[in-house]
Amino acid sequence: MESNTSFITPQPSEPGVETHPWQPFIPDNARVLFLGTFPPPPSRWSMPFYYPNRNNDFWRVMGIVFYDNPDRFYDSAAKSFRLDDITAFATERGIALCDTGRRIRRLRGNASDAFLEIVEAIDLQSLIPLMPHLRAVASTGTLAAKVIASLTDTTVPPIGGHTQTQLITPAAGTSLQLWRMPSTSRAYPMKLELKARAYHELFSSLNLI
Numbered sequence: 001m002e003s004n005t006s007f008i009t010p011q012p013s014e015p016g017v018e019t020h021p022w023q024p025f026i027p028d029n030a031r032v033l034f035l036g037t038f039p040p041p042p043s044r045w046s047m048p049f050y051y052p053n054r055n056n057d058f059w060r061v062m063g064i065v066f067y068d069n070p071d072r073f074y075d076s077a078a079k080s081f082r083l084d085d086i087t088a089f090a091t092e093r094g095i096a097l098c099d100t101g102r103r104i105r106r107l108r109g110n111a112s113d114a115f116l117e118i119v120e121a122i123d124l125q126s127l128i129p130l131m132p133h134l135r136a137v138a139s140t141g142t143l144a145a146k147v148i149a150s151l152t153d154t155t156v157p158p159i160g161g162h163t164q165t166q167l168i169t170p171a172a173g174t175s176l177q178l179w180r181m182p183s184t185s186r187a188y189p190m191k192l193e194l195k196a197r198a199y200h201e202l203f204s205s206l207n208l209i
Contacts, residue, residue, distance in 0.1 A: 016105045017119055025050065025087070030096035030131040031206055034058075034181075035122075035148060036140045037113050038101040046080040049087070050097040051184065054079060057192055058140065058184040059086060064196040065203060066093070093208060096131055098122060100139070100147035113143040124151045128167055128176070135206055136162070138179040141188075145180040154178055160198045177205075 021039060036050065036058075044053045051058035054074075059081055063072030066089070073086050090097065103120040128134060139145035149156045152165040162179040179202055182188060182195045203209045 017103055018106070019103050020099060020101065022049065024096065024098035024127060024130075025090065026096045026098075026130055027091040027094055029094040030134055031094040031208060032136045032138060032202070033096040033098060033127075033131060033134060034138050034140055035144050036099045037116060037118075037144045037147075038099050038104045041106070047083045047086075049081075049083055050099070052081070054081075055186050056184050057186060057195065060192065061184055061196045061199050062089070064192070065200045066209060070192065094133070096134070098127065100144045100151075113141055116143065118143075118147060121147050121151060124148070125167070134176065136177040136179055136202070137165075138181050138202060140181050141183040141185070148178055152178060156180060160201065 018038075021042075034050075039045070039050070040053050040056075044055075046052055046054045057070075059073040060070040063070045063074075066072075073082050073089070074080075075082050089095075100121055101116070101118045102122050103118075105117040105119055106115065107117055108115040124137075137148060139148050145156050148154075152167060154163050154165050157163045157178065157180045159180055159182055162177045164175050165178050167176050181202065182190050182198050184195060188195075200209070
């Protein structure tokens with residue numbers, strides 16, 4: 001299911017500022033929350049959901065990790081990701097999705113984190129209680145990792161590593177792990193197989209595969 005959190009609310013118009021287009025995706029059994037930065041411009045979407053760009057390999061990484069098939073969620077004929085398959089998969093596996101930017105300004109009109117100004121970050125403190133079984137929060141890029149560290153008063157971990165935060169989930173009763181994952185953008189210089197290996201390690205540590 002998706003949460004009823006007030007993550008998306010109307011904002012006064014402000015030149016050049018975009019408000020996130022989607023609600024957080026939060027299954028009832030969410031164990032891990034992936035946080036990117038912000039979606040690319042709508043012209044780059046192949047679906048109205050997280051990691052919509054065909055040139056972003058997040059869903060290919062998920063395909064490799066769980067099905068040994070990078071195209072498990074991609075329809076090559078339609079040149080689009082299979083949204084229904086993706087949401088069913090994320091719901092079954094307890095994967096929640098959101099972004100660290102609630103409102104942003106694109107300094108060069110593209111999706112690059114290097115030219116993205118976060119005007120307002122998400123309210124992570126309000127989001128966490130919606131996921132009582134949550135065990136880890138994972139950033140999928142450097143800027144997202146920095147925002148999470150700022151919001152949780154922690155240090156940015158090395159890529160593929162994690163730190164702990166004092167945020168406590170009600171059911172788990174333990175502090176959360178904060179993981180910094182390799183970016184799944186193709187601009188990030190790492191082979192797809194190596195990125196998948198890092199994500200496999202995260203899921204394995206949480207006993208989700």
